[in-house]
Amino acid sequence: MKLITAIIKPFKLEEVRVVLSNIGVTGMTTTDIKGFGRQKGHTELYRGAEYVVDFLPKTKLEIAVTDELVEQAVEAIIESANTGKIGDGKIFITNLEQVIRIRTGETDREALS
Amino acid sequence: MKLITAIIKPFKLEEVRVVLSNIGVTGMTTTDIKGFGRQKGHTELYRGAEYVVDFLPKTKLEIAVTDELVEQAVEAIIESANTGKIGDGKIFITNLEQVIRIRTGETDREALS
């Protein structure tokens, strides 16, 4: 199993969720984060003290999937989260050694179904 | 070393923390997240515009542990976070290549003690 971590633009979340559901992903976890990258932040102004805010609000999506779903899921995310503008975000893939469903104690494939 | 990531119901946090402390876990990190899964969200109503909120507030717990503690920690979490109702959450286990304590530069086992 793999853990897919995607950093996306917040207003894309709903779209991504729908697309992932369609290909059979049954669960995911999202976090409000702030990202720093090539996309420039904005300037803020407080009583004349101008300063640059480098960190931009993004949404982090974590999706645990079985190996055979990885490729499809990544493609789905790329397609739905892409706006073609800088700052669309990144996808990270790490290996998941085990997954357990707390309620039932089921593991791995069963835990993800 | 392993990184145990547990998604649990927010009101279970205190209980889980106590149980983990008891088995010798000395630190952990928590994040407020929103989860999507089999548990149904609720409907919200704004001036007649009804819509479904799919994402539910959950708490993510990240615990770095030495290999020998993994099993015990997982069991402790399952026991204390379980309510038997849908939405209790998941546990993910990934491999940790290195752990460093910033203050002292100690690594791995020392960093976790």
Add this chain to the structure above:
Amino acid sequence: MKLITAIIKPFKLEEVRVVLSNIGVTGMTTTDIKGFGRQKGHTELYRGAEYVVDFLPKTKLEIAVTDELVEQAVEAIIESANTGKIGDGKIFITNLEQVIRIRTGETDREALS
């Protein structure tokens, strides 16, 4: 590639970001989290009901880097985030199997440049 996850004191974020930029890290992701560890929390008081708040506000930094940058990045974080006081935080290193840039579909090294 590796994913470096660092838990640091919130007011150190700016310093760490600058140092990392200097050594060539082009992006990072931050999350407001609450940490539990050896650093003692504080007591709060509400109409005489005193209780201890164990979880302290920390910032989590996630940085995906190519293998050759790992050591340098870790050192940079240690140096800039260190206050010498308890609660300075931890660094976790995990293996990253793949990185993809959503906008272009570029992967790995290209995605991180």
Add this chain to the structure above:
Amino acid sequence: MKKFLDTAIFSLVATGFWPTLAYADQFNAADTAWILTASGLVLFMTVPGLALFYGGLVRTKNVLSIMMKCFAITSVVSVLWLLGGYSLALSDGGSWQALLGGFSKLTLATVNAHTVKDNLPETVFCMYHLTFAIFAPALIIGGVAERMKFSALLWFVALWEILIYVPVCHWIWGGGWLSQLGVMDFAGGIVVHTTGGVAAMIGAIMVGARHGFPRVPMPPHNLTMTATGAGVLWVGWHGFSAGSALMANGSAGIAMLSTHMSAAAGSLAWMTIEWFRFGKPSVLGLLTGLVAGLGMIAPSAGFVSPLSGLVIGLIAGCVCFFSLHAIKRRLAFDDTLDVFAIHGVGGIIGSLLTAIFASEALGGIGQLADDGISGQLLAQAIAVLSVLVWSGLMSYAILKLVDKTIGLRVGASDESLGLDISLHNEQGYNY
């Protein structure tokens, strides 16, 4: 009732309706005390009342832009009022008195501490009316929230104030042609709510819907803020209604009671409908019904019995609930904060109902136009219709002009980023 009292007061005094009225060219200090207070209360309705009410309803990224607009409108309108608005609205227009006031009070140069207007120092009279002139355009921003340019809005409001509010105020409260017809508008059902409600609708249509509307849910970002604003509106409205008696007397008392009952009944009506229809009553529903009740009673507050106030509130809760849902369903336009459905519809229906509930048989003070209910209904209908057409057409013309010159709307990426950062380089919250 304002200035129009001049023409009607004597019959009322004769019938014993206004118990104490010293009609010298000396002001009445007690009335002054009350109207000083009432001015503060109506100002309170806009800043921070409406700023909070509206601010809570938009998304986080636009909260400051809404609050900014409330404050900026207050400032711009105040300056215009001093320069010429007051004079054109409420001074004597001489030969064109039917249409507009005169120039004698431009810059308020001829108004000072000992100028008296009926029972009040003219400064106080001028200040009190200013607070109404502020509230009306502030209402409008609810219709165009989350996408209209700040500069465009300021131009629009400035022109709107002079071309719509000022003349309509004159027609009804300044002795103009509608007041001569005997039109009854105690606290602005026509002057404030109809003018503003219609303009909000036109604005919403011309600026266009927000991106994503109505597919993407855009829930209020902070309902506690909205509730706070609603509380401020409720309290402030007592200055709006009871102040409109321009005296500290039983008429003010009736206006306060009727207004209060209408608000209470409006909120309960809306709550009950939601409870039956959706299974649960919502805070926002209750507050919306409350504001609907406040808006609908405005034209008749001091003319009707408290019990009639209650009935008007019930009508307000029901009618505005259905008008809001009808508009939402037909999706004709994105009136973001439902200004037309609540203030427009409420103001119009309320103005017509005034003709009925003012009847002495229902405990009211009686109609002012000839021929009782039917005559008054006719007068009210004429007033509502002409104001509706005037505000609609002129709002359209102004918006067209502004659109052609500086443009009405921010760009798509600015809208998506949020107006707070894109227009003001600020964020509401930095927790």
Add this chain to the structure above:
Amino acid sequence: MKKFLDTAIFSLVATGFWPTLAYADQFNAADTAWILTASGLVLFMTVPGLALFYGGLVRTKNVLSIMMKCFAITSVVSVLWLLGGYSLALSDGGSWQALLGGFSKLTLATVNAHTVKDNLPETVFCMYHLTFAIFAPALIIGGVAERMKFSALLWFVALWEILIYVPVCHWIWGGGWLSQLGVMDFAGGIVVHTTGGVAAMIGAIMVGARHGFPRVPMPPHNLTMTATGAGVLWVGWHGFSAGSALMANGSAGIAMLSTHMSAAAGSLAWMTIEWFRFGKPSVLGLLTGLVAGLGMIAPSAGFVSPLSGLVIGLIAGCVCFFSLHAIKRRLAFDDTLDVFAIHGVGGIIGSLLTAIFASEALGGIGQLADDGISGQLLAQAIAVLSVLVWSGLMSYAILKLVDKTIGLRVGASDESLGLDISLHNEQGYNY
């Protein structure tokens, strides 16, 4: 002091205490101006004052449910007041005047713009008293917060208003048996705080403790909201206290000063105790002492000297601090927002202290009952005790009835999910 002035006023006038009082059947416009204002101020105490104060103290997931209750209570009580509450509380009851008012003012049909009540238009008198009738039951929700059903609360409040508030108001301010005993209650120490405080305690016991109480800490979710509410309460309370003079005169001035001093002293007392006991003074502590001071001075505000107000505030801060901690420690019940410890205890002690501090020797206006302090103390004790028993028993009976029919409490999972979503399908915040 309200209606009871009728019986006592002449002696005061004779002694020169009330400098200007035109006792014709004409109202006094200056007094009217002030009471119109004071009505707004007391309404402000509930919406949004108490809504903010209480709202900030609960957890995020229940904030709207608290605010909703404040607004809904305001609406429901207003309608009841119009339909019959006012008539039963404050009109003449004829042969059963000792117990209850009459029916002559039902639906306020006989109240209009020229009806006069002593020195005020009756509309204004009625409106002012309504704001008290709203505040009392709104206090109660603090005791049952975070778990009581909305529907159950509405039924409870409606019945409570009619069966408890209205009669007690009549007994003390409507010329009923307690007023005939010479009981002194300037601004509602008994009528508002004792009735409400006791009901909150009974409610807290009968609804039961929140899940997890007292093991799980349930800290306030937003103390800035609570502080804002406290500020509104402080300002609004000046309408509550100084308005209760029902005139714009030195008695109102004394009431405002004494009240202000009591609030100040209460907050400093609480702060100091915390500082000594816990090492640090807390905002919530200071605000709680403030409210305790405001509550305890209510019965005596216009009767005592400002310096006595200060002393009463010191007593309030100390007594309520210890009553709160005693209740918290004994854990007898989960009075969520400590309504009984503050308003109940404060109102009761304050009502008794009135007998002492009203003494002319202490700069007060003197006792109204015979035999000076001891006689007055007896009268006050009788009043407190009977109201305590009446409110306690009747609250119990009503809650029992509501429990048997629709149930008092939401289910465990709804409570854990939070009342905002489970009862109202809304969330306070969507940042």
Add this chain to the structure above:
Amino acid sequence: MKKFLDTAIFSLVATGFWPTLAYADQFNAADTAWILTASGLVLFMTVPGLALFYGGLVRTKNVLSIMMKCFAITSVVSVLWLLGGYSLALSDGGSWQALLGGFSKLTLATVNAHTVKDNLPETVFCMYHLTFAIFAPALIIGGVAERMKFSALLWFVALWEILIYVPVCHWIWGGGWLSQLGVMDFAGGIVVHTTGGVAAMIGAIMVGARHGFPRVPMPPHNLTMTATGAGVLWVGWHGFSAGSALMANGSAGIAMLSTHMSAAAGSLAWMTIEWFRFGKPSVLGLLTGLVAGLGMIAPSAGFVSPLSGLVIGLIAGCVCFFSLHAIKRRLAFDDTLDVFAIHGVGGIIGSLLTAIFASEALGGIGQLADDGISGQLLAQAIAVLSVLVWSGLMSYAILKLVDKTIGLRVGASDESLGLDISLHNEQGYNY
């Protein structure tokens, strides 16, 4: 204008400026009604007005500490006012009347419901002035926010009140030497804004800059809170200005209108400058200009025409904008919330401008000192200078004393943790 009216009133009455004034030893009920209200409004400016305005501007971790200070100052000053402040400031000082009041009103023992002060019950006069005595020191905390100890602040404020506010108030409003010079200060440009602004600067310097200043950006944590506070300040300021007429008359009306216009113009001026200079207008800029306008008009509000009010507002917006930026750039000291740049500079310039704009040629009421503008300008300059020096020196001395004894500032780690937790064991928000 306050007490100083005593000496100046007769000429004004003779010129017909004050239309109704019953100069008996009977109070005027209408004036009383208005000043009761105005007292509430000015109290409202501090709690919760300033608490919100300042609270929103600091960082999350210090929000409660700011609000706490506003409330605690209100309480402490109230108690001091009762014990002796009022007597020393506003009672007759006999042979040292030029410098300080007397002891006859200590503890307000000789003030009761039938004591009259000119046209008001003395209780009301005393209460109204108390609200000013509260607002002045509350302003100061903006200069030392986010680092000063709570205990140190309380000591400082208590001493400051007695050693600075009370004498200055006496000099100008209590019949002291400055009032004898004919100094004009309608609503506290010198008494409140100059005293407070200077003290804030001295405080900021002596406490030292916050860690990280000016390198680390420290943006406001909640600008909606600040906007709400600004709205409350705007409304409350009408009590501050129009209340200072101490009557419900045309002078109050002029004060309200001029103040309102100054606020409007100040906000527009600041907004416009920002728009040109930074490309975008900010909410905080607009609100800052608003407050600058309110502050600068304070000394002249009731003396000048509404149009002059507008001009004064424009000056306020421009002057304070540049003074703020000059101070920020020179980085001489960390006046956290820019109290000196806005209130200090505004109050001083406004007090000098009073001499000009009060001219009858500009629609004002005329100068009080001899020799027209130049004579008045001299009087104003003397007043401003002596108050500036007095407040500066004494503030320095008090702070030095407090520093030597208990220390002014929290430790570095407490500052980094935030004052809410380190001083009060609380957090603003627990979402």
